[in-house]
Amino acid sequence: PHRTELYEDAPSACWPIVYSPDYNITFMGLEKLHPFDAGKWGKVINFLKEEKLIADDLIVQAREATDEDLLVVHTRRYLNKLKWSFVVATITEIPPVAFLPNFVVQRKVLKPLRTQTGGTIMAGKLAVDRGWAINVGGGFHHCSSDKGGGFCAYADITLAIKFLFERVQGVSNVTIIDLDAHQGNGHERDFMDDHRVYIMDAYNRYIYPGDGFAKRAIKRKVELEWGTEDTEYLQKVHTHVEGALNELKPDIIVYNAGTDILDGDPLGGLAISPQGIVKRDEVVFKAARSRRIPILMVTSGGYQKRTARIIADSILNLHNLGLIDKELAASGAENPKVEQMIRDSAKDLTNLS
Numbered sequence: 001p002h003r004t005e006l007y008e009d010a011p012s013a014c015w016p017i018v019y020s021p022d023y024n025i026t027f028m029g030l031e032k033l034h035p036f037d038a039g040k041w042g043k044v045i046n047f048l049k050e051e052k053l054i055a056d057d058l059i060v061q062a063r064e065a066t067d068e069d070l071l072v073v074h075t076r077r078y079l080n081k082l083k084w085s086f087v088v089a090t091i092t093e094i095p096p097v098a099f100l101p102n103f104v105v106q107r108k109v110l111k112p113l114r115t116q117t118g119g120t121i122m123a124g125k126l127a128v129d130r131g132w133a134i135n136v137g138g139g140f141h142h143c144s145s146d147k148g149g150g151f152c153a154y155a156d157i158t159l160a161i162k163f164l165f166e167r168v169q170g171v172s173n174v175t176i177i178d179l180d181a182h183q184g185n186g187h188e189r190d191f192m193d194d195h196r197v198y199i200m201d202a203y204n205r206y207i208y209p210g211d212g213f214a215k216r217a218i219k220r221k222v223e224l225e226w227g228t229e230d231t232e233y234l235q236k237v238h239t240h241v242e243g244a245l246n247e248l249k250p251d252i253i254v255y256n257a258g259t260d261i262l263d264g265d266p267l268g269g270l271a272i273s274p275q276g277i278v279k280r281d282e283v284v285f286k287a288a289r290s291r292r293i294p295i296l297m298v299t300s301g302g303y304q305k306r307t308a309r310i311i312a313d314s315i316l317n318l319h320n321l322g323l324i325d326k327e328l329a330a331s332g333a334e335n336p337k338v339e340q341m342i343r344d345s346a347k348d349l350t351n352l353s
Helices: 040-050 076-081 085-092 095-099 102-130 156-167 185-190 230-247 274-290 307-320 336-352
Strands: 017-019 132-135 174-178 197-204 220-224 252-256 295-298
Touching (some): 040 307, 102 132, 102 156, 102 252, 102 295, 274 307
Parallel strands (some): 174 197, 174 252, 252 295
């Protein structure tokens, strides 16, 4: 495989939480034209710092995915299309982007999305090494190898999985648990005929993208009605996550944790409370931890001002419950590297005595 900086080892003192200030889209108020809080990723990090969970030097700095990295999944033809500002305007749903010179679009819109994509790829390897990882951005589940849409310009979930298959020994099947309010048609199209990838997707059945073709790739389809509330939602998530993991024990879970299921989201059409979202993430992490399956979480959609606080609260809750930890969260996760480290430290102790 090509050389990539994305798979260099992260400092062991860091939490496997991936972020870069470059994630945030800030540009002459342009970001305000989308119902999207384009600085939500930075806000999540600020809340976690305020709560003293992390500090700047304790998180893994995301690096931008290069063209060569992106070509692991994307066609050259697709990447060339992004050199047209109107194409990017259509994909990001920010119409005025069409009138900007492309070098500005590359720097102000696409570079943040490429950096988040690099973050997801990095988090894939971190999750295998540490038992868990969270990319504070990413989750662009509407983008496939040759088509973007719904604010998703790069297929970061597909990329992270392809990187794992190609570069990490012992990863031969993956389960995607997609709990964003929208159907994850991008990764579904990319893995349509790939039996190594098991997809569970729970989404509002009436909203974008309604991609009937992509639905054929979903092994566990949970189609939700308008205005679904906490009790029904959490019961379904619990039942189907357990069911999916009992059906097939993957080598890693990719968890697309969209917060656009929040009550009042202008696009999601569901009615889940902030506490319901925190509980949902807990259900997924508990299922992964109890089976010792590494888990990679990406934050995906979520378009309200209060979203960042909820994501931060969820991460704090996972930590308070001991489901994520700075030291090997999965100490004893069935991971040869981890097992070896445990054996080595035991050996050092015996040698000392």
